[in-house]
Amino acid sequence: MSEDVHLSQISMDFGSFRAVNNVEVTIKPGEFFSFLGPSGCGKTTILRLISGFMDPTEGAIKIGGKDMRGIRPNARPTALIFQNLALFPLMPIWENITFGLEVRGVPKAIRRAKAEELLQLVDLHDSADKRVSQLSGGQKQRVAIARALAVEPKVMLLDEPLSALDLKLRQHMRAELRAIQKRTGVTFIYITHDQGEALAMSDRVGVMSQGVLQQVATPQEIYNNPTNGFVASFVGENNVFTGRVKSVSDGIAVFDTPKGNFSAKLGQNVSVGDTSKLYVRPEFCTLHREADAKANSIAVEVSEIAFEGNFVNVFVKDHSGDTHMVQVQNDPAVPPPALQTSCQMVFNPASCMILAEANTGHSGH
Amino acid sequence: MQELIRRYGISLSVIMAAMTAFWLLALVVIPNLVLFKFSFRLYLPVDQLGGPNDVYTLKNYITFFDSPIHINVFFATIMYSSIVTIICLIVTYPIAYMLAKVLKPTDTATFFLVLLIPLWVSEILRSFAWFIILSAQGPLNAFLVGIGLIEKPIRWITGFQAVVVGLVYAYILFMLLPIYNAIQALDTNQIEASQDLGASTWRTHWRVVIPHSKPGIASGCVMVFMLCAGSVVVPSTLASTNSRWFTEIIQQWMFEGLDWNVGSAYAFLLLVLCIVFVSLVMRVLNVRLVDIAK
Numbered sequence: 001m002s003e004d005v006h007l008s009q010i011s012m013d014f015g016s017f018r019a020v021n022n023v024e025v026t027i028k029p030g031e032f033f034s035f036l037g038p039s040g041c042g043k044t045t046i047l048r049l050i051s052g053f054m055d056p057t058e059g060a061i062k063i064g065g066k067d068m069r070g071i072r073p074n075a076r077p078t079a080l081i082f083q084n085l086a087l088f089p090l091m092p093i094w095e096n097i098t099f100g101l102e103v104r105g106v107p108k109a110i111r112r113a114k115a116e117e118l119l120q121l122v123d124l125h126d127s128a129d130k131r132v133s134q135l136s137g138g139q140k141q142r143v144a145i146a147r148a149l150a151v152e153p154k155v156m157l158l159d160e161p162l163s164a165l166d167l168k169l170r171q172h173m174r175a176e177l178r179a180i181q182k183r184t185g186v187t188f189i190y191i192t193h194d195q196g197e198a199l200a201m202s203d204r205v206g207v208m209s210q211g212v213l214q215q216v217a218t219p220q221e222i223y224n225n226p227t228n229g230f231v232a233s234f235v236g237e238n239n240v241f242t243g244r245v246k247s248v249s250d251g252i253a254v255f256d257t258p259k260g261n262f263s264a265k266l267g268q269n270v271s272v273g274d275t276s277k278l279y280v281r282p283e284f285c286t287l288h289r290e291a292d293a294k295a296n297s298i299a300v301e302v303s304e305i306a307f308e309g310n311f312v313n314v315f316v317k318d319h320s321g322d323t324h325m326v327q328v329q330n331d332p333a334v335p336p337p338a339l340q341t342s343c344q345m346v347f348n349p350a351s352c353m354i355l356a357e358a359n360t361g362h363s364g365h
Numbered sequence: 366m367q368e369l370i371r372r373y374g375i376s377l378s379v380i381m382a383a384m385t386a387f388w389l390l391a392l393v394v395i396p397n398l399v400l401f402k403f404s405f406r407l408y409l410p411v412d413q414l415g416g417p418n419d420v421y422t423l424k425n426y427i428t429f430f431d432s433p434i435h436i437n438v439f440f441a442t443i444m445y446s447s448i449v450t451i452i453c454l455i456v457t458y459p460i461a462y463m464l465a466k467v468l469k470p471t472d473t474a475t476f477f478l479v480l481l482i483p484l485w486v487s488e489i490l491r492s493f494a495w496f497i498i499l500s501a502q503g504p505l506n507a508f509l510v511g512i513g514l515i516e517k518p519i520r521w522i523t524g525f526q527a528v529v530v531g532l533v534y535a536y537i538l539f540m541l542l543p544i545y546n547a548i549q550a551l552d553t554n555q556i557e558a559s560q561d562l563g564a565s566t567w568r569t570h571w572r573v574v575i576p577h578s579k580p581g582i583a584s585g586c587v588m589v590f591m592l593c594a595g596s597v598v599v600p601s602t603l604a605s606t607n608s609r610w611f612t613e614i615i616q617q618w619m620f621e622g623l624d625w626n627v628g629s630a631y632a633f634l635l636l637v638l639c640i641v642f643v644s645l646v647m648r649v650l651n652v653r654l655v656d657i658a659k
């Protein structure tokens with residue numbers, strides 16, 4: 001039903017430009033795996049390499065243990081859902097869906113039945129004879145999924161399939177995609193630049209920057225234990241302090257910054273004496289009247305309050321004028337401090353990390 | 366019209382409208398109407414003009430249907446124009462696809478320049494060039510004999526083969542450009558989606574690229590067919606005694622027989638019958654006129 005996909009140290013050059021740099025990852029059978037990264041980081045290039053529209057400059061792609069080099073897209077066990085869907089506007093919906101079966105010589109009656117079955121699966125009854133132009137964005141989306149499922153791929157590749165949809169529909173389709181994946185058990189490789197989407201849907205996420213895979217882990221791990229500054233700042237919000245690592249004991253470092261000494265966990269590739277950055281999530285910061293001797297504290301003044309509904313973002317300024325963000329749960333019984341209140345922003349050493357910059361690929365893995 | 370005035374102002378709009386009207390009226394409608402009237406009158410000596418014999422009649426048209434030779438020439442013209450159209454289509458489609466989807470945009474520009482340069486030379490010279498190339502002592506025969514492929518020179522300019530070659534060469538770009546435009550407008554992702562779903566190259570063209578470019582193919586075919594059927598220069602340069610083109614007969618009536626009346630009747634017959642033929646073919650291939658106008 002599904003296969004694993006092994007990207008074995010693949011690189012892709014366009015002229016002198018390296019769009020994908022030494023990416024190594026194994027995607028397990030039946031897994032929902034997301035590549036997450038900013039625009040232009042090489043996500044689409046990776047999908048096109050897996051589906052066979054080009055071969056990597058270096059390295060190998062193996063699907064179910066079989067090297068795919070030289071095998072054309074029409075002979076690979078993958079199905080790609082394009083960023084713009086690429087439905088065939090001149091065919092009715094049911095022919096769109098069963099195009100992959102048509103090219104395999106399946107008789108028309110069987111194809112028609114299969115189309116009805118798949119339309120059922122993606123919750124689109126009575127649309128078999130409609131034209132593509134008669135469908136809404138979300139319906140087209142589902143037709144594209146059905147068309148890809150029809151060829152019973154071992155691996156489904158999805159290139160930001162939800163980016164064209166509005167927020168409500170996007171959230172609905174997230175759940176739907178996830179459900180379809182669970183039902184069919186097909187390996188899904190999903191591409192997105194939307195961190196919320198990646199975290200909510202995936203079994204594992206690979207975060208990319210400039211062609212380099214920065215971290216591969218579960219959504220929780222990515223969010224709570226990012227391996228470097230790029231991952232930390234691309235996924236979620238942070239308060240950032242620049243400084244120098246003074247000393248380390250038991251994995252907790254003393255970090256010397258112009259705003260005082262902080263204790264924090266020491267990340268990979270950072271050692272004593274290095275100039276680096278400390279990252280702390282806004283929801284791990286609290287505001288208190290007094291400094292806390294056991295935790296990191298910094299004197300601040302409340303400068304702005306943004307009420308977001310279920311939580312409140314409190315923006316505070318320290319003495320040198322830098323702004324930090326503290327996120328507190330909305331609780332009418334405990335309102336956030338008023339504007340201009342002087343207080344201490346406190347955060348725990350265990351919930352902040354000193355991290356190196358992004359991996360640029362030069363040092364290798 | 367209001368849009369035009371808003372954009373260019375009154376005076377410029379009036380000038381543009383007047384020029385368009387002049388073009389349509391003076392250069393298209395009026396000459397055709399005059400010929401149309403001619404075609405129903407008889408060719409009479411001057412002293413009988415306005416006399417009892419000067420009446421409206423279908424006699425000029427009947428002349429054509431009474432003349433098996435002319436009917437034969439007409440069908441030969443239709444047939445060989447169709448053959449030229451089909452050859453142009455077969456040769457052009459892969460080139461158009463390559464230009465639109467395979468080559469890099471910078472290479473496409475160079476390629477187009479190379480293809481368009483011959484168009485700067487007049488049609489007469491280009492036909493004559495083929496006359497020289499295909500003549501018994503010409504370069505083609507010299508080359509074929511030179512490489513030992515044939516023993517002695519072949520007579521190329523006999524029957525319709527030289528005309529077909531000349532017409533293909535003269536009008537092939539009128540096929541290339543609309544097909545190129547149509548294929549270029551096709552989203553490359555659709556081609557890739559087809560491949561990704563397992564389609565072979567043939568199947569992708571048959572099910573995705575050709576249906577999409579059908580309007581371009583149709584307008585290219587109509588254009589080439591009409592240009593061929595109405596061509597004078599190429600057949601009169603490259604035809605021989607056993608291959609006459611219908612336009613040559615019209616020319617004979619008008620300039621050798623000086624009978625403009627039968628000549629214009631023949632010209633209208635050619636026009637009407639070609640339109641009927643093209644509409645029939647379009648009906649069979651399920652193409653609509655609005656598709657072509659796109």
Ligand SMILES: Nc1ncnc2c1ncn2[C@@H]1O[C@H](COP(=O)(O)OP(=O)(O)OP(=O)(O)O)[C@@H](O)[C@H]1O
Nearest residue numbers: 014017019037038039040041042043044045046193
């Ligand atoms: N065929 C190509 N020729 C040259 N450069 C290319 C080609 N395809 C992609 N690139 C370059 O490779 C880089 C990565 O492109 P890619 O399309 O993979 O980005 P992406 O992560 O999918 O971005 P987005 O989120 O905007 O879709 C870009 O800088 C792009 O300009």
Ligand SMILES: [Mg+2]
Nearest residue numbers: 043044083159
């Ligand atoms: Mg992309």
